[in-house]
Amino acid sequence: MAAPESGDGNNGAARMVTLISSDNTRFEVEAAAASLSQTLQLTILDGGGGGGDGIPLPNVDSATLSKVLEYCIKHAPAAANGGAPNATAVDRAELERFDNEFVNIDQSVLYSLIMAAHNLEIEGLQSLVAKKVADMIKGKSPMEIRRTLGFPDPTPEEQAEMNAHMLEYGWAYE
Amino acid sequence: MDFPAPDPPPGRRPCARRPRVVSSRRLKSTPAPRTRALVAQAQGQSADQASDGTSARGEGPQVVSSGPLNSTPATEEHAMAVVEQAEDQTPDQPSDRRLAPGQGRHAVYPWRLRSTPARRARMMVQVLAQTKTIRRKRPRCRELNLDALRHVLLLLPAKDLCRLRAVCQTWRSTTSDPIFITSHESRHPGLLLLAKFKDDKTHIHVVDLSGRIVKTMKDTSVNHFLMFTRLSLACLSTDWNRCRVINPATGAVHILPQDPAPEHVKRVNLSNPYTFFALGRVASSGEYKVLRMFNRIGFLDLGEQLFEVYTINGGTTPARWRGRQSPECFIETRTGVVIDGVVYFLALGVIGVPPDQIMSFDLGSEEWRRNITGPISPNEQAMERYLSRWDQLALAELKGYLVLVYYHQYPCAMDLWFLTENETWVKKYSIQIVKIPIYGFQVKPLFFLNDGRLVLYQIPIGTLLIYNPETITYEDLRMRLLDSVGMFTGSLLSMEQGDKV
Numbered sequence: 001m002a003a004p005e006s007g008d009g010n011n012g013a014a015r016m017v018t019l020i021s022s023d024n025t026r027f028e029v030e031a032a033a034a035s036l037s038q039t040l041q042l043t044i045l046d047g048g049g050g051g052g053d054g055i056p057l058p059n060v061d062s063a064t065l066s067k068v069l070e071y072c073i074k075h076a077p078a079a080a081n082g083g084a085p086n087a088t089a090v091d092r093a094e095l096e097r098f099d100n101e102f103v104n105i106d107q108s109v110l111y112s113l114i115m116a117a118h119n120l121e122i123e124g125l126q127s128l129v130a131k132k133v134a135d136m137i138k139g140k141s142p143m144e145i146r147r148t149l150g151f152p153d154p155t156p157e158e159q160a161e162m163n164a165h166m167l168e169y170g171w172a173y174e
Numbered sequence: 175m176d177f178p179a180p181d182p183p184p185g186r187r188p189c190a191r192r193p194r195v196v197s198s199r200r201l202k203s204t205p206a207p208r209t210r211a212l213v214a215q216a217q218g219q220s221a222d223q224a225s226d227g228t229s230a231r232g233e234g235p236q237v238v239s240s241g242p243l244n245s246t247p248a249t250e251e252h253a254m255a256v257v258e259q260a261e262d263q264t265p266d267q268p269s270d271r272r273l274a275p276g277q278g279r280h281a282v283y284p285w286r287l288r289s290t291p292a293r294r295a296r297m298m299v300q301v302l303a304q305t306k307t308i309r310r311k312r313p314r315c316r317e318l319n320l321d322a323l324r325h326v327l328l329l330l331p332a333k334d335l336c337r338l339r340a341v342c343q344t345w346r347s348t349t350s351d352p353i354f355i356t357s358h359e360s361r362h363p364g365l366l367l368l369a370k371f372k373d374d375k376t377h378i379h380v381v382d383l384s385g386r387i388v389k390t391m392k393d394t395s396v397n398h399f400l401m402f403t404r405l406s407l408a409c410l411s412t413d414w415n416r417c418r419v420i421n422p423a424t425g426a427v428h429i430l431p432q433d434p435a436p437e438h439v440k441r442v443n444l445s446n447p448y449t450f451f452a453l454g455r456v457a458s459s460g461e462y463k464v465l466r467m468f469n470r471i472g473f474l475d476l477g478e479q480l481f482e483v484y485t486i487n488g489g490t491t492p493a494r495w496r497g498r499q500s501p502e503c504f505i506e507t508r509t510g511v512v513i514d515g516v517v518y519f520l521a522l523g524v525i526g527v528p529p530d531q532i533m534s535f536d537l538g539s540e541e542w543r544r545n546i547t548g549p550i551s552p553n554e555q556a557m558e559r560y561l562s563r564w565d566q567l568a569l570a571e572l573k574g575y576l577v578l579v580y581y582h583q584y585p586c587a588m589d590l591w592f593l594t595e596n597e598t599w600v601k602k603y604s605i606q607i608v609k610i611p612i613y614g615f616q617v618k619p620l621f622f623l624n625d626g627r628l629v630l631y632q633i634p635i636g637t638l639l640i641y642n643p644e645t646i647t648y649e650d651l652r653m654r655l656l657d658s659v660g661m662f663t664g665s666l667l668s669m670e671q672g673d674k675v
Binding site: 114115117118126127130131133134137138139141142145146151154158161162165166169171172173174 | 319321322325326327328329330333334336337338339340341342343346387389390391
């Protein structure tokens with residue numbers, strides 16, 4: 001990761017932080033990338049995560065964390081530039097392509113990702129995954145949604161409730 | 175009838191000889207399907223296999239003997255389980271959903287196999303007995319953390335969300351939360367109209383500007399038309415003293431009483447009252463109030479106009495019309511327009527009263543306010559031109575301002591005079607309407623879009639036009655022909671019935 005404008009003086013070469021997933025895997029990333037997470041940003045600003053200590057993330061497992069970091073590393077330069085101003089159209093198209101591919105993943109991964117993005121407060125990732133899940137939901141019937149999202153089959157009680165609701169909101173099904 | 179011991183011969187229904195099974199079923203104490211399947215499992219059968227028996231087709235005996243695993247019920251318990259399940263099958267319907275082995279979940283809940291109303295009811299009774307234990311074991315719909323779920327749901331349009339309320343309790347409560355509704359509204363600021371179409375007067379539709387129907391409600395009123403309102407409620411009325419207020423989100427209907435206020439009883443001829451209604455919201459109290467005007471036409475004079483107010487209070491306390499003072503001169507009822515809880519009218523065109531004089535009634539204080547003089551009468555020349563032709567004036571609300579609409583005949587144009595904050599009139603638009611296929615005063619300006627274009631309503635035809643003041647072009651919205659139209663500013667997600675309707 002070459003961070004061209006990172007010569008802030010006090011940083012020198014890109015500062016690295018260590019993140020520790022719930023299953024004790026250590027990930028070393030640039031502070032700039034990790035700082036996309038609002039939660040981590042404060043810790044990093046306080047000087048945490050450097051050297052041998054690392055920041056433990058008990059809510060995120062290693063598979064999810066590696067995915068999250070993949071996103072952060074890709075998006076860090078754009079975020080450092082303050083979003084769009086001097087980003088070229090090519091860069092943006094490239095990010096968009098990356099995003100599209102990034103969320104094209106298994107549902108269970110998507111879930112852990114949305115939870116991780118939520119816990120770590122990574123806004124971009126949060127809305128990216130939320131949008132993907134919303135697209136999965138859009139235009140489907142309640143039953144299809146339950147199946148899509150892997151909910152258990154409804155109990156007859158729930159089914160009756162569902163039917164009653166469908167009667168009440170008949171217009172929404174047209 | 176032979177009792178079918180371990181191996182039931184075809185043509186025999188073992189259950190017929192098993193009163194215990196039958197009676198226990200009647201007592202609703204039969205082990206529920208899950209338990210039965212587990213019993214079967216305990217007897218050396220997998221749950222899947224047991225369920226295979228349930229998907230077997232045909233009459234009772236065949237059911238029992240069909241399927242390789244069921245041909246030799248190992249024990250009495252198992253035979254019972256199989257028979258019980260076989261009985262649940264409706265014999266004349268072929269089983270269309272034969273389960274593949276391995277679908278363990280379905281095996282445990284065989285009632286999912288086919289859903290007939292009778293079966294659902296029967297199963298419901300059985301399941302209710304054991305819901306407590308099952309409930310605890312079943313995962314709830316909480317795979318997504320609530321905040322993350324809100325994030326997702328906020329992205330979806332209201333219509334989808336209303337459908338999603340059926341998914342489960344968590345989703346229902348999330349999408350009904352007032353805070354959620356407010357933030358959803360701010361993210362989906364789409365403009366919605368209330369419409370009654372000419373070819374379907376038995377429904378009220380919530381439509382967006384592309385004419386897509388977002389919601390449909392049954393309209394039980396007869397010959398009511400939608401008043402043009404800009405609220406989260408709709409008001410339907412007739413000229414003959416019928417008025418109802420509807421909450422398009424919840425579908426709640428409030429039919430207003432026809433009886434006049436006590437002080438007006440002897441002055442109103444209810445057999446032929448010519449009435450006008452206006453619905454508005456009082457910002458300070460949040461109350462919705464309706465102003466009613468009875469127009470009694472006299473033989474020798476203009477008769478009298480009586481005014482009454484009614485508060486929509488959700489029917490919690492018996493509400494009635496309250497008589498209110500009349501203004502000093504007569505009003506032109508057709509011109510009524512409500513802005514921020516104030517109803518504005520033009521004065522009725524009689525000698526001595528300038529035609530652009532505006533009277534206004536405050537729904538909050540329930541009193542008439544100071545008259546406003548329009549921009550036409552101080553200009554003598556314009557006045558002369560005006561007097562050559564009546565009824566060329568109308569009132570409207572545009573961009574939150576009171577607007578006097580002045581239709582010219584030659585050239586055919588429509589001037590929009592805005593009453594600005596410092597009580598002065600400013601002519602902000604002069605719209606050439608010669609290009610519209612019909613004449614002036616039958617075109618009503620409804621509202622401005624964010625991009626500065628103006629939506630016009632051609633009343634006699636029932637179409638909406640979008641006028642672009644910059645290019646002076648018109649665009650037909652190509653909606654179904656409208657009988658009457660209003661605006662809907664509420665959220666379709668709103669659940670509150672409360673004191674509104």
